[in-house]
Amino acid sequence: GAGVSQTPSNKVTEKGKYVELRCDPISGHTALYWYRQSLGQGPEFLIYFQGTGAADDSGLPNDRFFAVRPEGSVSTLKIQRTERGDSAVYLCASSGSGANTDTQYFGPGTRLTVL
Amino acid sequence: GENVEQHPSTLSVQEGDSAVIKCTYSDSASNYFPWYKQELGKRPQLIIDIRSNVGEKKDQRIAVTLNKTAKHFSLHITETQPEDSAVYFCAAKRNFGNEKLTFGTGTRLTIIP
Secondary structure, eight states, rough: OOOOEEOOOOEEEEEOOOEEEEOOOOHHHHEEEEEEOOTTTEEEEEEEETTEEEEEEETOTTEEEEOOTTTOOOOOEESSSGGGGGGGEEEEEEEEEEOSSSOOEEEEEEEEEEO | OOOOOEEOOOEETTTTEEEEEEEEEEOOEEEEEEEEEOOOTTTOEEEEEEEOOOOOEEEEEEEEEEEEETTTEOOOEOOGGGOEEEEEEEEEEESSSSSSEEEEEEEEEEOOO
């Protein structure tokens, strides 16, 4: 079936602007994760959803970052008043339920550049 | 919180030789350890994983070993091929089921033809 998809693939914005990044998880996956990957680093956890609710948002760096998953499927990561330090690849992952809930499948990421 | 360290940061091996990448973790409650391969500009892809109730797992040319006492785990790639060139990340997770992954800093593996 279709994998995790993310849009846009690239986003260039100016410092201070607002951006939204979208993630479509694998159909039926109950858990959805957001990670951020800076150049030369491993993905760093931001937030994860179990269904519609944020089960763990401990990785969000500050209150400029917010994410929603209103219907338990698609999720949107929202960044207000963007800063140059927000530039990174934002990765989304999803995992299922039942026998194998451990495996997280990643999307291709959104490369965010803040000028 | 969990801390995962990964070594080496870069590794070059001759085609056909073996490659070994090592990771250590800090949280004794971690019990799931996946390895991801990431090619340039692409998404991380799971290549193998191991759970704490198993000491070793093998899938064709790839194997992973886990030492829970020492809190380290390793990726072994045998008979390396040029298409194995990529960045490899280890990760660790607490609890079985949905939970965040903590990643290592990655190893850039280059296979020399």
